[in-house]
Amino acid sequence: QVKLLQSGAALVKPGASVKMSCKASGYTFTDYWVSWVKQSHGKSLEWIGEIYPNSGATNFNEKFKGKATLTVDKSTSTAYMELSRLTSEDSAIYYCTRISYWGQGVMVTVSS
Amino acid sequence: DVVMTQTPVSLSVSLGGQVSISCRSSQSLVHNNGNTYLSWYLQKPGQSPQLLIYKVSNRFSGISDRFSGSGSGTDFTLKISRVEPDDLGVYYCGQGTQYPLTFGSGTKLEIK
Numbered sequence: 001q002v003k004l005l006q007s008g009a010a011l012v013k014p015g016a017s018v019k020m021s022c023k024a025s026g027y028t029f030t031d032y033w034v035s036w037v038k039q040s041h042g043k044s045l046e047w048i049g050e051i052y053p054n055s056g057a058t059n060f061n062e063k064f065k066g067k068a069t070l071t072v073d074k075s076t077s078t079a080y081m082e083l084s085r086l087t088s089e090d091s092a093i094y095y096c097t098r099i100s101y102w103g104q105g106v107m108v109t110v111s112s
Numbered sequence: 113d114v115v116m117t118q119t120p121v122s123l124s125v126s127l128g129g130q131v132s133i134s135c136r137s138s139q140s141l142v143h144n145n146g147n148t149y150l151s152w153y154l155q156k157p158g159q160s161p162q163l164l165i166y167k168v169s170n171r172f173s174g175i176s177d178r179f180s181g182s183g184s185g186t187d188f189t190l191k192i193s194r195v196e197p198d199d200l201g202v203y204y205c206g207q208g209t210q211y212p213l214t215f216g217s218g219t220k221l222e223i224k
Contacts, residue, residue, distance in 0.1 A: 035213070045161065045204060047213035061212035095160055099151070099208065100172060102160040 002026040004034075004096050004103035011109045012086055019082040020106045022096030029077035030054040032098050036070065036081045039105075040092040048094075051079060086110045114139050114207050118216035125195050126224045133219045135188045135205035142185065142209070149208035152181055152190045155218075156201040164203075165190065197223055 007021040022034065035050040049060035051070040058070050067090075069082040079096055091110045096103040115138040125131045133152075141148045152165040163172045165181035168188060178193045192199055200223050206215040 044217045045206070045215040047215070059211055063212075097161075100163045100166070102162065105160055 002098070002101045004098065004101055006094075006096055006103040006106045009107040009109070011111065013112055014087055014110055016086055017082055017084045018086060018108055019080055020094060020108075022079040022081075022103050024077045024079065024098075029072075030074060034072070034079045035097050035099060036068065037095045037097055038064075038092045039095065048081070053077075053079065083108070113212055114141070114210050114214050116205055116207060116214050116216035118203075118205055118219050120219060121217070122220040122222065124222045124224050127195055127197065129195050130191065130193045131195065131221065133190045133192075133203055133205075135183075135190070135216050137186045137188075137207055139210065140185050141188075141207050147209075148184065150181075150183070150188050151206045151208065152179075153204045153206060153215075154199075154201050155204065156198075159201075161204065192221075195221075195223065199223075 003025045005023045010018050012018045030053045033050045033052050036048040038046040038048055047061050048064045048068050049070055051058045053072040071080045088110050093105040093107050095105045117136045119134045123131055141150050148168050150168050153161040154164055155161040164175050164179050169181045180191045182189050200221055202218040202220050204215050204218050
């Protein structure tokens with residue numbers, strides 16, 4: 001069955017960066033776009049962007065350009081998202097998703 | 113960006129009852145290819161969102177026929193019949209017709 005297994009929670013200092021992973025299994029990784037979605041505490045869902053593992057092509061929400069970098073490692077069927085120059089506004093749960101399937105989420109806390 | 117407006121914000125229903133959730137988009141969700149990329153998700157407490165309905169009215173794999181989606185253009189509805197305890201959570205509509213993908217603010221379903 002399709003699974004998206006995300007890395008663990010992260011506590012990071014303001015101004016730092018964080019990189020999280022999303023390991024896919026149960027399907028051909030290179031055939032489907034992988035999206036990343038942000039959910040701030042108690043709030044709705046914000047689409048950050050997506051990557052097509054086969055080519056590395058990306059599409060971004062303008063709001064997250066310069067904030068998020070999306071990459072993949074086809075050899076391990078893993079997608080990555082790096083968030084840079086973190087502030088308290090970046091504290092949230094981040095999901096990787098094929099839209100039809102979702103990872104369990106990564107809680108990122110930005111605090112000194 | 114396409115703004116997705118969901119109503120009501122919350123609703124309470126008795127077990128076995130029926131509810132409807134409305135979702136309106138600020139622009140038509142009919143894609144150039146003729147498809148309408150409107151989906152419904154349920155986020156149960158403490159869990160990731162899960163896909164219920166895609167392309168307005170198609171139930172995702174394993175989703176009960178108690179869930180049905182309808183609508184067109186900018187006006188969409190999710191109906192849940194014979195409500196069960198496991199249906200509680202927050203329901204989101206989302207559009208994938210136009211970048212960036214956007215989601216509604218959610219409707220919280222409580223069981224009386």
